[in-house]
Amino acid sequence: MVMVNQAEEKIVCPVSGTFPHGPCTYAEILEHLDLGIIVLDTNNEEVIFHNMAFETMLEGSDEPIDYNSISTLFLQDMGKGNVSDAFGKAQALHYKNKLLGYTAYFMSHGFIVILIRDITESARLESIAEAVNAMENITYIFSGIRHELGNPINSIKMTLSVLKKNLGRYSRNTVHQYVDRTLAEITRVEYLLKSLKSFSMFENPSIQNIDLSEFMDLFQALVGKDLEKNGITIEVILSLNAQWVRADPRALQQVMLNLIANAADSLEGREDPTITITTQKKNNFIWLCVEDNGVGIPADDQKNLFKPFYTTKSNGTGLGLAIAKKMLAKMNSRIGIESREEVGTKVTISIPEGRRKDA
Ligand SMILES: Nc1ncnc2c1ncn2[C@@H]1O[C@H](COP(=O)(O)OP(=O)(O)OP(=O)(O)O)[C@@H](O)[C@H]1O
Ligand SMILES: [Mg+2]
CATH class of the missing domain: 3.30.565.10 (Histidine kinase-like ATPase, C-terminal domain)
Known part of the structure; x- marks a missing residue:
């Protein structure tokens, strides 16, 4: 965050200052970014700067942009001092029907800068991608199970139908062979079910x-x-x-x-x-x-x-x-x-x- 131009030492307020070669101010630059920026002075409990992008993000809100409402919204879990680990970390909150991603920084002299981005759209796209991915995996696993169970069950059905039709004609030996074939297929189904069980076993391993x-x-x-x-x-x-x-x-x-x-x-x-x-x-x-x-x-x-x-x-x-x-x-x-x-x-x-x- 640009606060002090040390080389020129011309800055008086944390967010405004004169560039050495022109009239443009830091505040002017910050004003035109599409990143919401707000600066709080914790000593005097004041909002000392916020840009247009920030106002746009809070559009539709009846809340005033004042120190108390801003700290309630963004700093509730942080405490006001730089002791909190939450400073400097990316966070998100639901506001109206938007999802705002933000990071608060504790600066020197009790200033807090909060940078905010509207991440509603990117989060929506991400969650769609995630859902599609999960669905693909589930579809893949279901089709595998269907195939693995379907084959032996079809085979059992066919074997039993043939056996039923020919029960009077088949020798004892042939009947035995058909029964053994059926049992082998059932063993295969059992093996599959046992393997599927191990998928969920050891969910909480005892390490x-x-x-x-x-x-x-x-x-x-x-x-x-x-x-x-x-x-x-x-x-x-x-x-x-x-x-x-x-x-x-x-x-x-x-x-x-x-x-x-x-x-x-x-x-x-x-x-x-x-x-x-x-x-x-x-x-x-x-x-x-x-x-x-x-x-x-x-x-x-x-x-x-x-x-x-x-x-x-x-x-x-x-x-x-x-x-x-x-x-x-x-x-x-x-x-x-x-x-x-x-x-x-x-x-x-x-x-x-x-x-x-x-x-
Ligand atoms: N050591 C290996 N040497 C050669 N091929 C291997 C080896 N380990 C795994 N594979 C190959 O990977 C495939 C998948 O292995 P995996 O253990 O997941 O299933 P599987 O052995 O086919 O079935 P199951 O484990 O249910 O008996 C095997 O079918 C085989 O083609
Ligand atoms: Mg194997």
Whole structure:
């Protein structure tokens, strides 16, 4: 805010002064800005300046532009001194049918300057854009659910209709096959419903300090047998200075299960299938990497990985990574994937560093 022309020392009033090369005053410039400006003198409780733009913004108001009404409108939460954190921060208020964005500054000698913009239109456009965005996401998710539930239900319906028509003719064995097919489809629906449930689980994670070496021992015991059965070697290399993280252990376990399942799927039929888990400390985060030497992901597909229902598997829901990302975000953690086709995939999650429990 221009208050004092120190070089010339010609300014007498905070908002008026003479430029060295002409008659134009600061007040004249301020008058023509489309930014509402008002200056208050808190010592004498006076409005000492306001420009045209400010008057236009308050159009339709019966309130006088005086010290009390202006402070009630804009400074209510701030206190009058420069102690308040609210000074210098962008705020907004509804006034008549307008939305006004404003920032108040506490200047020297007890002056307060308030800069105001009419943000009604931009806020309206923003909220429309937001609504469209949310609707697009919901439509996308609904069409995914419709598709995921629709397929098995259609298949169940067809199988049962055929069975009903031919019940008298089919052998006991064939009837069994039809019933098994129906049960398999129902299992698929159940799997989908279970995955959808994890979307809302851990909404409020219980974040605690986790010892990664303890966590990985338990985790290896959980997945080791399955991996071994499929001929997959798992290597866990933990860095000594990256032992503690802050996370919800159950949510972290679920994320890791998803990543290991994906890695294991990508290793089917590969030579020397291996999953390597490593940790590393970077600033205040611990990077936990799960790397496989599987089929990899084509560059074009990599942008889709976190989209719900994106899957390349005949029995996948495509929810694994979407859920993992959401759970990690709830724990202030992030996930990233690097992959090269026919070379392998490396998933890195960065988790806030924790502290030894007894520290
Ligand atoms: N380690 C990996 N190697 C190769 N492709 C992967 C890997 N991880 C994920 N993908 C690809 O990303 C897709 C989405 O993964 P995501 O875990 O979200 O769903 P999904 O595994 O297909 O289904 P679900 O998790 O329900 O079993 C997979 O279908 C696969 O194409
Ligand atoms: Mg998966």
